[in-house]
Amino acid sequence: MTAQRPLPSPLLKVCGATTPQDIEAAATGAHCVGLWHGVSGGASELDPDELATLSSAARSAGLLPVLVTFLAAPDRLADTVRRTRVGWVQLHAYQPPAMVRALRGALPDEVGIVKVLHMEKGGGCVERPLIGAYERAGTDLFLLDTTTENGRIGSTGRTLDPARVRDLLPLLSRPFLLAGGLTPAGRPAYEETVRHPGFRGIDVDTAARDPSTGSFGAAEIAALAHAWCTDNTPVPDHPRMEPSR
Incomplete structure (x- = not known):
């Protein structure tokens, strides 16, 4: 295994x-790959066996596999992590800080927790009052993403407002990724x-795909990497990025 x-x-x-094939394309320029499980009705949803297979393929390709989920059951998630060997769990819904705390206690210590903060179009951040609680509960990394007018979350393709991001940054003491x-x-x-x-990088779905196929495209991923990750500096090889406790 690589x-x-x-x-x-x-x-x-x-x-x-x-x-x-998506894993192969991702490995041409990305560093992490998101694998959906527990996203009811999601276009990229994987069953447990598919999740395990692609997680193994990602690791073999030198990528960090990330479980992207709406689930809020800590024990179930911890069991899934152990069986599939993902490196991070990305909580891409409205799981409360208490659930994050329980998950941190159930997970292997080396597995990182990413909590999404949802930015409403024309409004603020839904979880703004809870940011401190999420950090104390064991969040390692935040991901700033957008919602749609009807409340849809995850891979919306809606642009993240730079001004609203800047307004939120003074509240964060954990590193963050941008999406949206x-x-x-x-x-x-x-x-x-x-x-x-605190900026650690970006999370992309739509712009990483070949418009003609809908699958990840090597050219599209290379263009993203060139624009956003040029002259980057390696950080310690630890999937949690920075300790939270």
């Missing part, structure tokens, strides 16, 4: 792999955010 390469900062995570309609051409709009010491 050893996972050290995670850089900034890093590129591509989200929603469903086939071995990011493209190579959109990189200059986030210059101030990218210079923030």
Whole structure:
């Protein structure tokens, strides 16, 4: 098995792999790959066997596999992590801080917890009052993403407002990733955010895909990596990025 390469900062995570070909394309320029499980009705949903297979393929390709889930059952998630050997769990829904605390206690210590903070279009951050509680509960990394007008979350393709991101950053004492309609051409709009010491990279679904096939495209991923991750500096090879406790 190929050893996972050290995670850089900034890093590129591509989200929603469903086939071995997606893993191969991701490995041409990404550092992490999101695998959906427990996302009811999700276009990229994987059953447990598919999740285990793609997680193994990702590790063999030098990628960090990330479980992306709406689930809120700590014991079930911890069991899934152990069986599939994912490196991070990304809580991409409205799981409360108490659930994060329980999950941290149930997970192997080396597995990172990523909590999504949802930015409403034309509004603020849904979880803003709970950021401190999430950090104390054991969140290692935040991911800033957008919701749609009807409340849809996850891979919406909606652009993340740079001004609203900047407004939120003083509240964060954990590192963060950006998501939400990011493209190579959109990189200059986030210059101030990218210079923030907590910035760790981006999470992309739509812009990582070949428009003609809907699958991950090597050219698209390479363009994202060039725009957002050029001149990056390796950080210690530890999937939790920074300790939370």
